[in-house]
Amino acid sequence: MQSINVVNIDPNEAVQTIDGSMTEARRQLEVCNACRYCESFCSVFPAVNRERTFSESTITQLANLCHNCRGCHYACQYTAPHEFGINIPKVLAEVRQNSWQDNAMPAFMARAFHRSGAALAVAVVIGFALLLWLINQLPQSINANFGEGFYSQLSHNAMIAIFIPAFLLPVLAIAISVRRYWRSVGGTQLQLSHIKAALASVAKMRNLAGGSGEGCNFEDEDRFSNARRWYHQATMIGFLLCFAATSVGTLMHYLFDMQAPYPLFSLPKMLGVSGGVLLSIGTLGLGVLKLQADRDLADRRVWGGEMGFIILLFLVSTSGLALYVLAASPWLPELLAFHLGSVLAFFVLMPFSKMVHGFYRLAALLREQQLQ
């Protein structure tokens, strides 16, 4: 009898090289393609079943389509200790992570910040220190002349001068890297129907629904739960609301000459406070779930970076809410510096942190629509 060639799996030694993860993913997907039991869990398996062989670009696309719901893993008859050693959530997480890091610009930044929560923390501290220094350095009299509220601490123009480039340059870097991804997976001209379907999938987080709508197998082994799906949506919607609040505020400032601080029943405040609350709840929930989840069903290299990113988002939203509540506090300058510093760190690190997952996932969902 011929022996089978099975890559030896040592759970303590993650397959970390790009080629290693890619080869391992191919081996595992070939097992999946001969089995097909997981067809209804998510978008990945129907996409697997369209193929007979798996090119690197196909595997990268499948990896970005995977939302790490883990339903397939707990259902799999071939997970360790079985000699086939299937662990699709892990190997696809590794390929996915590699695709983000390789396409990032510059790639060395991505490698540092994706992996290290400590690096993220240092970035926040630097942002905080920078803002505090600015607040203290700019002559109070100048600031005072410029406005009231937060602008009495740091003028609107100074904020804009810092945050516009700190936002636009990272967005540009993300656009370039997602474009690289799009080309590498063979993406073509988009049609409105693709966009509609992909956005609908995002809105419902269909790929975290576990096929039957009962959610993923994340925090408690094979128990289905929508907790992660709802916390993720709270985070995403909260983030978009906060972003909308800032955008609306900026438009009001420049187009209508309506300057902050705004009353509670104004568009920026209502969007910002509700968004901040959702973002705080969502990130707190995601962080707690992440502590409970099995770390071996993801890319172990980036656990710290991912946790750091969740904490950073939590700090951004919570410090923003604190500013609203504690506007009259003597600690306002420090609090403002902390909030703006963490926002700054968040923006600057967008291309090099978990933040890119949203853009890549959307691209993968769009590509999947084209392939269907």
Added chain:
Amino acid sequence: MIQQAKTYDLVVIGGGNAALCAAITAAEHGSTVLILEGAPKPYRGGNSRHTRNFRCMHQEPLAVLTDRYTEEEYFEDLLKVTKGKTDEKLARVAIRGTEESYAWMEAHGVRFQPSLSGTLSLSRTNAFFMGGGKALVNAYYRTASKLGVEVMYEAQVTHLERCGNRIEAVEFTHQGRSHRLTPKAIIVASGGFQADLDWLASAWGPAAKNFLIRGTPYNKGAVLRDLLDQGAESVGDPTQCHAVAIDGRAPKFDGGIVTRLDCVPFSVVVNNAAQRFYDEGEDVWPKRYAIWGRLVAAQPEQVGYVIIDAKSLELFMPSVFPPIKADSIEELAEKLTLPPEALQNTIEEFNAACRPGQFHPTELDGLATDGISPAKTNWARPIDTPPYYGYSLRTGVTFTYLGLKVDETAQVQSAEGPIENLWAAGETMAGSILGQGYLAGFGMTIGTVFGRIAGKEAANYAKH
């Protein structure tokens, strides 16, 4: 021997589908239940881990099931595959129980999905479990746990102590120590004996040593043997089992579904002397895959070789291991360790017997050979387009049919009458219904329906 202080109304031996259906049902009828699962937790669930669907009768479209599948049609399908070797009463109990079981399964955590790609022919008759059998097993363990059912893993039952028409005690080992329990009732749901190769060899002869076991290595039939030794009545023929031809490179145990090869209808199959031995195109594959295990078992060394050419490579489900590939028949023969000249002759002879006609891969196309024996009666196209591909075939045993004789209440029978506190469900009693042959998804039917019956009967018994 440790006499367990804690007492249970019911001990269920085994931890697969039938055991779980029995345990859940009994717990819902008020019994305290302990499951003794022989396997460690990652391998819990026996062969149910590898299953994927459940054959279910229905009068009208039922969730994922299309059209209708009546009791009569279901029973006729069973008669066809078993060639009449079935117990009609028990078979009808199983079949009738399926329709209502569908809802029961959903209520206890099982989720269904539409028929998998490549299995459209089963969308009317078989309901597929979302994620397959291990997901079903996981859901049942969750449900059982909520109902207070206790589970011991790696608990190997060594002996059931029979006194007259009762089982007085259950003896088992766990973590290196022997234990003894005296429950009011016992359900045996610990599968067939296919993982005990010596037992298989005693029925099959030394050929059995070349068989691969598709499922769990833990089904060694220890409890079955113990009960038969104590006068429990058996049914079935020890050589009968569910056996299919699988990829010869599959692991010895637990290869499961992925080791199947669906290319036989488009191929020429030879033995190790490079001679054909059966009509590869007798019928569509879902109706024939279960006979090829026995066909290969009857060949020298219990091995077969399936040969296709480039024309057919994409007509069947991808294989888990890539096929052996060669540019000529001779080279392929060498790679497969077949006599090259003999294979060359067999293929040439086959090719010369092929006739022109329309080829339809998905239906009986009548494209038959002329003038060779055995004939290939459908899909006979010459093997002439390189590259050529080959796979070795081995007999893959899913489960054995020799089992415990039960009545319609799943109660185990002995020569002296029923054993009053012993029931059996699943593969360990499937031989009553499956005398030979196999019907896809019927193992889960027997396990689910008789598991539930046994659970209810045992719980009622334990109350009195």
